[in-house]
Amino acid sequence: MTSASTPAPAAGDPAPPHPLSEHLSRFAPVSPYVDFDRATWSRLSEQTPLPLTDADVDRLRGLGDPIDLAEVDAVYRPLSRLLNLYVTATSGLHRATSTFLGEDPPRTPYVIGVAGSVAVGKSTTARVLREMLARWPETPHVELITTDGFLYPNAELERRGLMSRKGFPESYDRRALIRFLSRVKAGQSEVRAPVYSHVTYDIVPDEHTVVHRPDVLIVEGLNVLQPARYSSIDESTVAVSDFFDFSIYVDARTRTIRQWYVDRFLKLRRTAFSRPESYFRRYAELSDAQATERALSIWESINAVNLEQNVLPTRGRATLVMTKGTDHAVQRLRLRKL
Numbered sequence: 274m275t276s277a278s279t280p281a282p283a284a285g286d287p288a289p290p291h292p293l294s295e296h297l298s299r300f301a302p303v304s305p306y307v308d309f310d311r312a313t314w315s316r317l318s319e320q321t322p323l324p325l326t327d328a329d330v331d332r333l334r335g336l337g338d339p340i341d342l343a344e345v346d347a348v349y350r351p352l353s354r355l356l357n358l359y360v361t362a363t364s365g366l367h368r369a370t371s372t373f374l375g376e377d378p379p380r381t382p383y384v385i386g387v388a389g390s391v392a393v394g395k396s397t398t399a400r401v402l403r404e405m406l407a408r409w410p411e412t413p414h415v416e417l418i419t420t421d422g423f424l425y426p427n428a429e430l431e432r433r434g435l436m437s438r439k440g441f442p443e444s445y446d447r448r449a450l451i452r453f454l455s456r457v458k459a460g461q462s463e464v465r466a467p468v469y470s471h472v473t474y475d476i477v478p479d480e481h482t483v484v485h486r487p488d489v490l491i492v493e494g495l496n497v498l499q500p501a502r503y504s505s506i507d508e509s510t511v512a513v514s515d516f517f518d519f520s521i522y523v524d525a526r527t528r529t530i531r532q533w534y535v536d537r538f539l540k541l542r543r544t545a546f547s548r549p550e551s552y553f554r555r556y557a558e559l560s561d562a563q564a565t566e567r568a569l570s571i572w573e574s575i576n577a578v579n580l581e582q583n584v585l586p587t588r589g590r591a592t593l594v595m596t597k598g599t600d601h602a603v604q605r606l607r608l609r610k611l
């Protein structure tokens with residue numbers, strides 16, 4: 274009912290404020306993110322050239338990830354432009370600090386973390402970004418490491434009772450990873466990281482990747498956004514993410530990722546699992562139904578638990594959250610503005 278002193282709203286007038294709106298807005302959390310749908314995001318960098326070709330994307334695509342040039346154009350072109358702006362701004366900030374201190378330190382690498390569940394496609398995201406960023410004249414030298422190299426070797430995981438918790442935060446040598454990152458950030462000319470093999474399911478003895486003072490280092494792994502853990506034995510409470518200048522969380526619904534994990538497991542039977550040195554050799558002979566059952570059991574007992582308990586809770590710490598749909602295409606992007 275409308276009273277005589279309150280004229281009826283005309284069509285097109287804004288809705289009157291809810292009587293409690295002022296009160297409620299005082300308590301409503303302000304999102305630190307600005308939200309984009311795919312189309313709005315893709316329009317953000319129309320002037321930026323796309324440096325990759327179909328052949329490049331074919332080479333970078335991970336197993337089970339159907340990424341194509343249209344996806345790179347819509348999602349990664351704006352992202353590489355944004356990162357180029359951030360890299361330039363950050364190096365200006367470092368120069369200001371050096372001027373203030375009267376020092377001439379080595380150039381500090383710009384470090385980008387890529388987090389998300391097992392099988393969500395972090396590797397493809399990290400590889401495409403590496404390629405795109407290396408095409409900018411400011412950052413020709415981009416290196417990529419995955420945190421699986423810092424998992425404890427299986428013998429040590431067994432000693433600690435952690436063989437069924439591979440990928441959980443406690444299965445990594447966190448101090449070694451932090452040592453590695455501080456050396457890279459300090460501009461050391463050669464920093465070594467251990468190597469993990471998905472085929473032997475273990476650290477490769479006596480093998481290392483060497484990072485040579487990159488302009489940008491991309492660090493990809495499940496747990497890279499974990500907060501520091503305080504421990505009275507380990508006096509360091511530094512987190513891996515303290516070394517990041519930017520971080521990306523690759524996201525999708527859990528039930529979608531579970532399907533991707535199962536699909537990939539079925540494909541791996543014909544490739545990696547059938548190699549004589551494969552830890553999963555016994556799975557190569559399984560029927561589709563048996564392999565699906567095995568994959569679901571690994572997913573539910575290890576990867577889903579880790580996702581829910583450790584990985585998903587770190588999503589809100591990322592600078593950018595990229596959310597994929599069931600077809601792997603990124604549908605939504607949230608960029609931290611606060």
Ligand SMILES: Nc1ncnc2c1ncn2[C@@H]1O[C@H](COP(=O)(O)OP(=O)(O)O)[C@@H](O)[C@H]1O
Pocket residue numbers: 335336389390391392393394395396397471472541545546553
């Ligand atoms: N059992 C396996 N054998 C061989 N390669 C694997 C196996 N599991 C995963 N991979 C590969 O290892 C890489 C990392 O996988 P994962 O940690 O699940 O991250 P993501 O799928 O998010 O990139 C991917 O390229 C994937 O195809």
Ligand SMILES: CC(C)(COP(=O)(O)O)[C@@H](O)C(=O)NCCC(=O)O
Pocket residue numbers: 391419420421422439440441493494495496571575576
């Ligand atoms: C090696 C991984 C822990 C991922 O390591 P990351 O590079 O993300 O640190 C993961 O891919 C894995 O193998 N998890 C064990 C359970 C499984 O086989 O799915």
